[in-house]
Amino acid sequence: xxxxxxxxxxxxxxxxxxxxxxxxxxxxxxxxxxxxxxxxxxxxxxxxxxxxxxxxxxxxxxxxxxxxxxxxxxxxxxxxxxxxxxxxxxxxxxxxxxxxxxxxxxxxxxxxxxxxxxxxxxxxxxxxxxxxxxxxxxxxxxxxxxxxxxxxxxxxxxxxxxxxxxxxxxxxxxxxxxxxxxxxxxxxxxxxxxxxxxxxxxxxxxxxxxxxxxxxxxxxxxxxxxxxxxxxxxxxxxxxxxxxxxxxxxxxxxxxxxxxxxxxxxxxxxxxxxxxxxxxxxxxxxxxxxxxxxx
Numbered sequence: 001x002x003x004x005x006x007x008x009x010x011x012x013x014x015x016x017x018x019x020x021x022x023x024x025x026x027x028x029x030x031x032x033x034x035x036x037x038x039x040x041x042x043x044x045x046x047x048x049x050x051x052x053x054x055x056x057x058x059x060x061x062x063x064x065x066x067x068x069x070x071x072x073x074x075x076x077x078x079x080x081x082x083x084x085x086x087x088x089x090x091x092x093x094x095x096x097x098x099x100x101x102x103x104x105x106x107x108x109x110x111x112x113x114x115x116x117x118x119x120x121x122x123x124x125x126x127x128x129x130x131x132x133x134x135x136x137x138x139x140x141x142x143x144x145x146x147x148x149x150x151x152x153x154x155x156x157x158x159x160x161x162x163x164x165x166x167x168x169x170x171x172x173x174x175x176x177x178x179x180x181x182x183x184x185x186x187x188x189x190x191x192x193x194x195x196x197x198x199x200x201x202x203x204x205x206x207x208x209x210x211x212x213x214x215x216x217x218x219x220x221x222x223x224x225x226x227x228x229x230x231x232x233x234x235x236x237x238x239x240x241x242x243x244x245x246x247x248x249x250x251x252x253x254x255x256x257x258x259x260x261x262x263x264x265x266x267x268x269x270x271x272x273x274x275x276x277x278x279x280x281x282x283x284x285x286x287x288x289x290x291x292x293x294x295x
Contacts, residue, residue, distance in 0.1 A: 002282065005165075007187045008271035008290055009194050016294060017187065023165035024151055025274045026174070027182040027189060028250025030259050032120050034182055036065050036233025037196060038138045039127050040206045048130045050209075055126065059109035064116075064123040065232040066214060070105040071116040074178070084253070090175035093121075113214055113230070120179035135180050144188075147195040152184035167254035167276060177252070189259045190272035193247055197261045197270060210234060211246065223281035224288050242288040249280035258283035265295045 005019030027034075039061060042048045050062040059069035074080050077099055083091070091099075097118070106114050124135055131138060136154050144152050155161050155174045162170035164183055174181045195201055202210065213229040213236045220228060228237040231246075239245045239260075247260030247270075258280060259272040273287040 002275055002277070002286075004273060004275050004283075004286055005186045006271065006273040006287065006290055007190045008269055008287075008294055009190055010294060011198075011268045014294065016290070019186065019274075020165065021185060021187050024163065024183050024185050025165055025189075025255060025257065026155065026161070026177075026250075026252055027152075027184060027259075028177065028252045028257065029117075030189060030248045030250045030257060031177070031180055031182045033193070033196075033233045033248045033259070034139055034143060035120055035124050035127070035135075035179060036210060037201055038135075038142050039065060039123060040202055040210055040232065041142045042127055042131055042138075044203055044206055048127060054122075061123060061126060062232070063109050064119040064126075066113075067115050067119060067230055068110050068113055068214070069116065069119050070107045070109050070112065070114070071119045071122075072100050072103070072106055073114070073116045073118060074100045075117060076100075080176075084172075084176050087171060090173055090178075093178070096178060113216065115230075117177075117179055124179050139182065143192060143195075143201060147191060147200060149184065149188040149191060149195075151188045152182055152192065154180050155183045156180075168252070172253050181252075186257075186272045186274050189257070189274075190270050193259050193261050193272070194270040197246075197263070197268070211236065213237075220281075222279060224285045239284065239288045242292055245288075249284060251278060251280045254278075256280045256283045258287045260284075260287060260291075262291050265291065267295070269294050 007017040009015050063069040158173045161174045210232045213231045215229045224239040226238050236246045243264035245260040249258045257274045261270040269291040273283045275283050
């Protein structure tokens with residue numbers, strides 16, 4: 001039987017929840033949304049330029065954030081998955097990059113789209129270097145302290161990961177998530193995105209910039225999307241009758257999540273759903289059902 005942990009909040013503050021609101025889960029790729037928020041805030045403050053080429057490369061920070069830099073992804077490496085399954089310690093950064101870039105770039109920056117965790121690793125490293133702050137400190141200063149979200153923090157060791165609510169807890173070193181892995185409870189995941197879309201984190205201009213979406217096509221098999229696209233750290237597109245959704249899904253060993261804002265409902269709703277398994281579509285479909293029940 002599927003175990004769901006879900007929380008939704010409407011624009012007027014109505015809340016609904018099910019499951020364990022105290023348990024902390026790995027946020028997996030929802031961490032990308034936090035990286036993008038931090039990058040946009042640093043851009044507002046003049047610490048980074050989204051359109052400048054970084055570190056002597058041909059791609060920009062914007063292209064890293066919207067997956068148009070042309071970088072491959074380590075998720076395509078058979079040896080990566082074998083090492084994770086065997087419980088090995090994460091590879092050194094240079095070994096990872098050497099393996100992933102063995103065949104070079106996928107395309108010239110700006111000439112295509114390809115999802116890349118490596119791109120987000122480089123984006124995180126860039127904003128850390130530009131600000132002089134760790135990712136943990138950036139998240140605290142820009143996101144969790146202003147929103148009073150007390151459960152969210154990066155997990156970096158097996159011991160920290162062992163405290164999380166998922167089957168892989170204690171067996172998985174989170175360093176395999178090279179862009180960093182935030183963890184927190186389901187309520188704080190939804191409230192992070194709710195805070196973003198209620199104007200508590202970024203200026204109106206930055207929010208507009210963050211939502212400029214690259215269309216990527218139609219329906220995805222096994223998932224509720226009828227169209228899909230990617231903006232800056234945000235997946236975007238309609239989820240069937242729930243309408244347009246903006247947020248991010250995430251998945252890793254033994255658990256998945258979906259954290260989305262639904263702006264086109266009679267009253268906008270933001271929600272998060274975490275569950276066991278390996279297919280993000282299960283969490284996305286359940287979240288769509290929940291927000292329609294609130295509409």
